[in-house]
Amino acid sequence: MREKTTYQRVSLEEVFSPRGVAVVGASGSGRMGFPEGVLMGLVEAGCPAVYPVNPKYREIMGLPCYPTLESIPGPVDYVVVSIPATGVMTLLEDCAGKGVKAVQFFTAGFSESGIAQRADLEREMLAKARASGFRIIGPNCVGLFVPKSGLVNISGVSFEPGPVAFISQSGGHANNIVQFSDFRGIRFSKVVSYGNGLDVDEIEMLEYFKDDPETKIIAAYIEGIKDGRRFKEALEAAAAVKPVIIYKGGRTEAGQRAAFGHTASMTSSIAVFEALCRQANVIQVNDIDELIDVLVLLSFADPLPQGTGMAMIGAGGGPSVLAGDVMEKHSLCLPALSNAIQNELKKVLPVDGSIFTNPLDTPNMSTPKAISSAMTIMGKIPEIHTLFYHMGFHPISRWGINRFMADNYGEQLAQALVEAKASSGKPILLALRPPGDLGGMEEFLDVQKAAVDAKIPVFYDLDRLALAVSRVAAWRKNKMAWMKPGT
Amino acid sequence: MREKTTYQRVSLEEVFSPRGVAVVGASGSGRMGFPEGVLMGLVEAGCPAVYPVNPKYREIMGLPCYPTLESIPGPVDYVVVSIPATGVMTLLEDCAGKGVKAVQFFTAGFSESGIAQRADLEREMLAKARASGFRIIGPNCVGLFVPKSGLVNISGVSFEPGPVAFISQSGGHANNIVQFSDFRGIRFSKVVSYGNGLDVDEIEMLEYFKDDPETKIIAAYIEGIKDGRRFKEALEAAAAVKPVIIYKGGRTEAGQRAAFGHTASMTSSIAVFEALCRQANVIQVNDIDELIDVLVLLSFADPLPQGTGMAMIGAGGGPSVLAGDVMEKHSLCLPALSNAIQNELKKVLPVDGSIFTNPLDTPNMSTPKAISSAMTIMGKIPEIHTLFYHMGFHPISRWGINRFMADNYGEQLAQALVEAKASSGKPILLALRPPGDLGGMEEFLDVQKAAVDAKIPVFYDLDRLALAVSRVAAWRKNKMAWMKPGT
Incomplete structure (x- = not known):
């Protein structure tokens, strides 16, 4: 059980906005x-003030x-620590002396090592932090990415702040999701890698992000929880006001064994965890890619899918057959087109080579304008809630869509999809199959960038598209059922 | 029902090796x-002789x-046709006059259009072919890729012949799988896109590839079958002597609707189809990517996985936890390491930062040599049947594995994995997560190329790795059970 805190702790708000950072x-x-x-980074x-610390340089x-x-x-509010575990108590003395507010340990080799003395050392560190009034992030973590404050742990990415908070017990996942x-x-409000969760843990962060005005969507990677009852309360409270997405690592016996070695987590029964998420209407995903897909949909679909009816426009019989199979697999449907709608479509699309189902x-050579018109027509069908265009890029760039592309094809397409969104009032998505090799990669990235800039998911x-839509539609x-009891 | 042929048909062997090709x-x-x-292409x-035909040029x-x-x-044995459906009967007269052996129709708009006259036209075409002694590929298909004969339908790819035959009702899939x-x-012996399957169909091809000495592995994309009994016989006979992998399109009601519009296929009950595949020990997959993954494993794993025990080496707690979950999901296992094995590993890998489970x-900075040694040590465990190394590439190339790579890292790693294969006698695989963006792509492709050249899957x-291993191990x-009844 977590000890009750009786003193005034440094708040996460203070942790997230340091005046100076020492490494x-x-x-x-x-x-x-x-x-x-x-x-x-x-x-x-x-970052307002950055101080490397090392007597050798x-x-x-x-x-x-x-x-x-x-x-x-100057003042140092936040300290990033990457020294061997044996030296940490001396360093914490220095931190107390300097009056820091938070210390983040990249350093690993604590309770997750399975060595009893190292678990004791962790307890000693926590006692020191409590006594001196500072917070600990980790140990065994990569810490914080708070672009608004310039407090980051990675370089070369966008530092534009955004609406997504991500809480991660894994440092790798915390870095990967940003990249x-x-x-x-x-874009992120705050990404927190918290490793062993000695002090700052998933419960405190759920409570914080529930009320954080910068955060509109809460995502988490969790291996284990230490206090089930309080976690349940925090999760339900957060999910009642914001969408919460959780990737639970260590779902199986083999995964759980790895989770203990990773962050000393005793993962709870996955059945219990899943039931808890279902009750709280939390979106559950199985890996980081699925998590990113759901974030894309929640961030950019406007409006969100209002049901399970899908319409696909694209080239090729193979992808059409696959789409049918994939949509049904994820409990989505592809409503049929009436004769009236088919006739309307025949006025805007080439009749030769098109199949009006x-x-x-x-x-492939249908113009973006024609695609947009077709979407507007199909969007009139009430049973269709979401429309998407599917394009496959090819590694041999003189094949496939690549060869039909004008120089500014990406922008033309993005513009057309934005128009379809406006005229249909329904979410418009884009499925882009990457070429897998350098050939075609430039065209692929051009189209992706134009669509992302235009906020087309x-x-x-x-x-992956179907899975994300299915999850968000169910959520x-x-x-809705919750907000309007009795309906 | 397919009509019985009473005359000596042109054999597929003749179709696949034309002296001259007209387009x-x-x-x-x-x-x-x-x-x-x-x-x-x-x-x-x-190709020995290539003749474009068009009165306008x-x-x-x-x-x-x-x-x-x-x-x-000169002689023309094979004709590729891309003219409107209305002109095809005249053209078939010309083909008969020229004494061709096979005609392939890219042209679509036949029975799959749902128009009765077009289905009649198909029957007329078949009667003409029978009477004149030539074969028809398609209609509504992209035809053949037979690199050994220079008879191909795509350019810019490798034309090195290989052991894989692919039969595809979809032209898109036939082209995509090659790319x-x-x-x-x-590498392929023959890839055949057969579209509506008017004359040459999946049954004849299964019979042919069963005996084709060039073909060691048979793969197929099938939407519908016209003669269930004969298909079953051909499938069982082929699968008895060579691995057969099938991707069945149109598994669901929505997929079936698309399949009819695509190739006029009436797909049969998926439950019946799956049972038939299980009985024949056919490997079933759900899309082209999964099909390619199985082909990679069957083409290069040496030996094939002899059981479900896996060992993973890689960096990061997150991927380790995911690996545990993913292996168990696909009915694979990650056998534990004894203390003796752990102690041996500690002699070849850095103790700080490693977790010996x-x-x-x-x-990440472990050298390829150290990884190879670790694989050799773990390979001694009898319950481990397959070993793999996992590397994640990052879009920001100064992060992740990218920054530790020497110039010839790919070759070093491939060489090390080849050594591990020799010393362990077990299949060694490589899981490479692509960076998803141009940053890191070059490093990713370098490592992929070196591994592929060294025949490391x-x-x-x-x-995807786990799914392929699981399927091939089950196959x-x-x-084995079949070959040794009673065991």
């Missing part, structure tokens, strides 16, 4: 490890380097 | 459509163009 354990040797990457993101990456925390001239969401347009198979295959339906 | 309907206008792509692949793509089939000086298999090292989590994520187990 202890960075090296000036030119080696590019975790602490050096953090330094680079902090500088790029415009006078300068690291062009920044003056300090021998100790104490020797830093792999970047070109899909997802749903999925609507029309040659992009998915990489039919299965929305439950939410 | 009717190519244009010299510079537009790059299907027939022009075929012409380009035929020239690139070294004297030359197409640098080749002399002929006004009619009759005016072609998307290319950089994964899969299965999955084995070891820092490469998969793009843990789920092999059934085959």
